[in-house]
Amino acid sequence: MTDNSFFNKISDSIKYELSKRKIIKVEISARHVHLSQSDLEILFGKGYSLTPKRDLSQPGQYLSEERVKLVGLKSEMNNIAILGPVRKNTQVELSISDARALGIKNITINESGQLDGAGDITIIGKNGSIEAKNSVIVAKRHIHLREKDALEWNLYNGQIVKVKVYGIRSLIFDEVVVRVSDKFMPAMHIDFDEANACGLLSQGYGEIIL
Ligand SMILES: [Zn+2]
Known part of the structure; x- marks a missing residue:
């Protein structure tokens, strides 16, 4: 049977679920x-x-x-x-x-x-x-967001959130400050102690979980 509609449906629903999640690039300073x-x-x-x-x-x-x-x-x-x-x-x-x-x-x-x-x-x-x-x-570890990202994700400047950084040494960081400005591009910034703790060797991805 070569009916792909089932898989297409799954793929659409996964895309929809993912689109609701606050996934952000993690960069190491x-x-x-x-x-x-x-x-x-x-x-x-x-x-x-x-x-x-x-x-x-x-x-x-x-x-x-x-x-x-x-x-x-x-x-x-x-x-x-x-x-x-x-x-x-x-x-x-x-x-x-x-x-x-x-x-x-x-x-x-x-x-x-x-x-x-x-x-x-x-x-x-x-x-x-x-x-x-x-x-x-x-x-202090932080996230840069533009106004429109903050609006879409219902976050505000100065808010403290938790971020789960993905990977084999996945880790949830608390005390992450959200900074909002249209001078920014969306990214989370951590230092090398934090990157080492969550096993990031170069940039990775995380999810804001509040
Ligand atoms: Zn920064």
Whole structure:
């Protein structure tokens, strides 16, 4: 018997079920820095501007060609990525493992841009170095959504949700903050400690389960 209608029906119903689920791409953020223009100029020279190397998933954000070294109380790390464009404040985003290895005193988990209680580190560039006080955070895991995604999924800016990341080491993350802006593209961002915990080696997929 070669009647495919049964299978077609199943396939349609699966598609329908899947369409109702809040499935999102999961991307891993490696350790990186954002620099203010004045810090960039101390590290690389007067009037310097970053050289974009590759676009990131969030519109306008890019990985730059330039690299820096981080020096903490316990160790140092070379070849650290700088993400552009420049920002108002210099911010260093590490995993907890990185922060421990470097010897950061105040390890604090914050949303990007919030530097309350942030740690200190020395940043070294080609032309100079800075003592970046109050700059080091471990980024709180988060989801970027556009207004229309948030509307469709009935989620709001600042909401805390759970996300099940799929895979052989599947894991449900709680305390995931939803961030909504039309400047974003839909993606969940976790760091390498979190990616390792759920067995992700590159990007993967998760489902918002509330
Ligand atoms: Zn992000």
